[in-house]
Amino acid sequence: MNLKYLSENELMYIYFESNVPNTQTCTGHEGIYKFVAKADKNKIVGYEVENVSDNLNYVLTKLNLNSKQKLAICLYFLRERQGKTQEQVAESLDISLSKYKSLEKADHNINFDTLESIFETFPNEPILETVFHKAG
DSSP states (O other): OEEEEETTTTEEEEESSSSOOEEEEEOSSTTEEEEEESSOTTOEEEEEEESHHHHHHHHHHHSOOOHHHHHHHHHHHHHHHHTOOHHHHHHHHTSOHHHHHHHHTTOSOOOHHHHHHHHHHSTTOHHHHHHTTTTO
């Protein structure tokens, strides 16, 4: 998964696959559009999210994302919003840069120590509570 956040426009792109010819369509929720493969309109290859601060909760609760994808989106958004680099967040989580990058791509399983560090690094972030609402 690849993510891109344009803070000046409050716009986020979420791509599950790249280099797939696609077309943009509505999702039924204002400000959220999906990219579907031209060859298979049922295959969602990504999303465009406008006003991401306002729409992130919807993305995390209504778009059928798995837990790794939800965490990746949250980590990326929180890091970008705070203006931190991946290196800075990896250091504060006490994990390698490559492991952190894989978390932001939804390619890595997370252990409890890292999860605890995430909550310590980003305290009082309701968006993290949204990701883990089923865990409690």
